[in-house]
Amino acid sequence: MTNNQQSVSSSGTGVPEEDTATVPAKGRGRRSLGAALGRSQLSVVAVLAVAVLLAYLLADSPVIATQAIVTGLLIGGVYGLVAMGLTLIFGVLDIVNFAHGAFLAVALFITYWLVSSMGLHPYVTILVTVPVMFAVGWAVQRGVLSGAMGKPLENQLLITLGISLVIENGLLLLFGANPRSVPLPGDRTIGILGAVADLSRILAFVGALVLAGVLFLVLQRTRLGTAIRAVAANNAGAQLVGIDTRRIYALTFAIGTACAGAAGTLVSPLVTVEPSTGALFNIVAFVVVVIGGMGNVVGALVGGFVIGLAEQLGTIFLPGQSPLLSVFIVFVLVLFFRPQGLFGRTS
Amino acid sequence: MTQTVAVDRTSPAPLPRKPWNRHLLAVAVLAVVMVPVPLLLPQAQQAVAVRVMIFALMSIGWNVMSGFGGLFSFGHAAYFGLGAYTTAWLLVEKGLSPWIGMAAGVVVAAAFAVVSGYLLLRYRLKGAYFALATFAFAEMFRLLATNSDVVNRAEGYHIPLQVEESWWWLQFAPSSPNYFWIALALTVVALVASILFLRSRTGQFALAVRDDQDAAAALGIPVMRYQLTTMAISAGITSVAGAFYVQYYLFIDPDLAFGSAVSIQAILPAVIGGVGTIWGPVVGAAILGPLSDVTATVLRNPPAFLSFLEGRGGLDVVIYGVLLIVIILVLPQGIYSAVRQRWFRS
Numbered sequence: 110m111t112n113n114q115q116s117v118s119s120s121g122t123g124v125p126e127e128d129t130a131t132v133p134a135k136g137r138g139r140r141s142l143g144a145a146l147g148r149s150q151l152s153v154v155a156v157l158a159v160a161v162l163l164a165y166l167l168a169d170s171p172v173i174a175t176q177a178i179v180t181g182l183l184i185g186g187v188y189g190l191v192a193m194g195l196t197l198i199f200g201v202l203d204i205v206n207f208a209h210g211a212f213l214a215v216a217l218f219i220t221y222w223l224v225s226s227m228g229l230h231p232y233v234t235i236l237v238t239v240p241v242m243f244a245v246g247w248a249v250q251r252g253v254l255s256g257a258m259g260k261p262l263e264n265q266l267l268i269t270l271g272i273s274l275v276i277e278n279g280l281l282l283l284f285g286a287n288p289r290s291v292p293l294p295g296d297r298t299i300g301i302l303g304a305v306a307d308l309s310r311i312l313a314f315v316g317a318l319v320l321a322g323v324l325f326l327v328l329q330r331t332r333l334g335t336a337i338r339a340v341a342a343n344n345a346g347a348q349l350v351g352i353d354t355r356r357i358y359a360l361t362f363a364i365g366t367a368c369a370g371a372a373g374t375l376v377s378p379l380v381t382v383e384p385s386t387g388a389l390f391n392i393v394a395f396v397v398v399v400i401g402g403m404g405n406v407v408g409a410l411v412g413g414f415v416i417g418l419a420e421q422l423g424t425i426f427l428p429g430q431s432p433l434l435s436v437f438i439v440f441v442l443v444l445f446f447r448p449q450g451l452f453g454r455t456s
Numbered sequence: 457m458t459q460t461v462a463v464d465r466t467s468p469a470p471l472p473r474k475p476w477n478r479h480l481l482a483v484a485v486l487a488v489v490m491v492p493v494p495l496l497l498p499q500a501q502q503a504v505a506v507r508v509m510i511f512a513l514m515s516i517g518w519n520v521m522s523g524f525g526g527l528f529s530f531g532h533a534a535y536f537g538l539g540a541y542t543t544a545w546l547l548v549e550k551g552l553s554p555w556i557g558m559a560a561g562v563v564v565a566a567a568f569a570v571v572s573g574y575l576l577l578r579y580r581l582k583g584a585y586f587a588l589a590t591f592a593f594a595e596m597f598r599l600l601a602t603n604s605d606v607v608n609r610a611e612g613y614h615i616p617l618q619v620e621e622s623w624w625w626l627q628f629a630p631s632s633p634n635y636f637w638i639a640l641a642l643t644v645v646a647l648v649a650s651i652l653f654l655r656s657r658t659g660q661f662a663l664a665v666r667d668d669q670d671a672a673a674a675l676g677i678p679v680m681r682y683q684l685t686t687m688a689i690s691a692g693i694t695s696v697a698g699a700f701y702v703q704y705y706l707f708i709d710p711d712l713a714f715g716s717a718v719s720i721q722a723i724l725p726a727v728i729g730g731v732g733t734i735w736g737p738v739v740g741a742a743i744l745g746p747l748s749d750v751t752a753t754v755l756r757n758p759p760a761f762l763s764f765l766e767g768r769g770g771l772d773v774v775i776y777g778v779l780l781i782v783i784i785l786v787l788p789q790g791i792y793s794a795v796r797q798r799w800f801r802s
Binding site: 277 | 589600716727778784
């Protein structure tokens with residue numbers, strides 16, 4: 110594993126990387142950015158290839174390795190979607206949002222409640238969770254976070270920590286600690302390349318990719334997306350050309366939260382529905398965001414796959430340990446070996 | 457806390473001389489005032505008081521590193537858990553006294569702080585990245601403890617009951633005031649330690665590094681050495697809280713030791729009381745400690761409008777969260793600092 114990390118880390122593009130995905134390379138710096146991005150993508154692919162090869166060598170049978178890869182990629186898509194929302198918020202608002210997983214948990218419980226009390230199909234509830242979480246995100250940014258914009262990073266971190274405590278324990282208070290589940294009608298296992306996967310997992314993966322694509326198009330092709338990228342790239346400059354940055358802050362936080370909401374609905378058939386489920390996704394999303402480069406939307410999606418694979422292959426490399434352990438090992442190594450590149454904002 | 461405030465009031469100028477002696481005097485007064493308390497309190501309230509002091513210990517430790525040292529930790533559960541597990545392991549597996557375990561826990565936690573701190577600082581992690589990395593370390597301990605036979609996996613440790621009360625085995629009848637006095641003594645030692653630390657050359661250098669790392673380095677202060685010292689002291693204090701926790705509740709498992717809730721419990725009292733002040737963590741702990749009992753009492757026999765919440769948990773943490781948000785937005789300096797400032801003005 111050590112090898113992987115080093116090459117992942119050596120691919121850092123340094124300070125300007127934050128802008129590579131949210132802002133397409135323009136004018137000066139285009140060549141270096143493009144080259145750096147290419148190199149980083151190449152090394153990630155190389156690292157993954159080595160890890161996959163090792164997994165096949167170490168696993169008791171090839172099927173186990175194939176299964177780990179299939180499962181890892183499928184869940185990685187969902188991690189990517191969650192992390193895209195988180196990284197968008199970081200890139201635009203400079204907020205390390207500890208409440209992201211809690212928002213996902215809210216969507217999970219909305220889905221659960223709609224399915225169990227009204228008998229809706231789980232995936233139909235996305236029509237409710239996305240707008241609701243969009244509104245929640247808007248309200249939270251306007252109501253709570255806007256008062257702390259521009260304050261030290263710790264303050265915002267503590268506020269979002271407070272929000273997550275309130276949400277998670279509010280859910281505990283309302284629904285109790287009993288684990289629940291959302292059944293998907295017609296769920297069955299499907300064979301892929303000798304491995305198997307639940308239909309719900311495949312659909313979550315496809316749904317996450319579609320939504321990630323929509324988000325990417327919104328960011329790249331619409332006026333709103335352009336404005337968001339402008340604020341991320343240069344706050345003061347955006348204000349000078351007449352962009353209402355406060356509105357963009359609220360909208361971005363709302364969009365990011367809506368991503369968590371959509372992910373909450375998509376994973377509802379896969380996970381245990383309980384208040385602490387969100388915290389798990391929160392941890393993973395942070396790891397993904399750091400690996401992808403904070404503020405880097407495409408990086409978040411790629412990072413999602415990397416972490417999905419790391420988690421599943423980790424069960425082969427570190428037998429008997431929790432899959433999360435390998436996620437943290439990757440995380441710490443990436444943090445160490447990309448000291449400045451990860452911190453795109455300072456220098 | 458009234459003593460401190462009263463003491464501060466006597467200071468002649470808005471920028472007083474460094475009031476170390478007055479802080480030490482205030483600690484002494486607090487200790488003397490608190491000693492007879494367990495003889496007056498009913499047992500249930502004693503348990504609350506002990507929990508307040510465990511909170512205070514954890515947070516005094518956090519405050520040394522994150523308040524005085526400026527290194528924002530989101531993983532103090534690692535130090536707390538190392539203290540708790542070292543004590544429990546030495547007692548259960550090796551039959552050593554918890555006092556020895558406590559000392560060993562301090563050494564282990566401080567050593568881990570130095571090693572992990574070296575890595576974090578060597579790779580120049582700052583701000584949110586530093587916090588996330590400390591969080592990752594604590595979580596790794598939790599996952600390792602949960603899946604390692606050496607420390608009983610997820611089951612954790614039960615402390616074997618002694619036949620009779622014993623100072624050596626740090627075990628008394630549940631109603632004994634000794635627990636309170638030991639917790640009080642540990643808290644007083646931690647407070648004195650943090651005051652002496654702040655007064656010392658090391659502490660002053662640590663403050664200088666926190667306020668302007670580049671300037672401090674330019675003046676020839678070996679930045680990393682003082683940051684590592686700060687982290688080691690902080691880890692040592694928090695690990696004592698862990699060691700005492702095990703002896704008081706007679707049980708520890710990976711979630712109670714290394715869970716993220718533990719890290720949050722180390723942060724909250726200091727933030728609510730006042731980060732980077734000597735008394736902030738104590739004030740914050742005194743506010744937060746009793747909250748869970750109050751909410752539990754309310755929810756056991758809820759008033760009519762809350763009847764749907766009967767028997768549910770979580771209300772205390774919801775209130776912690778709301779309090780945290782309100783404090784950060786309204787009194788980012790914390791309650792103790794705000795009160796002190798108001799006193800000065802009037």
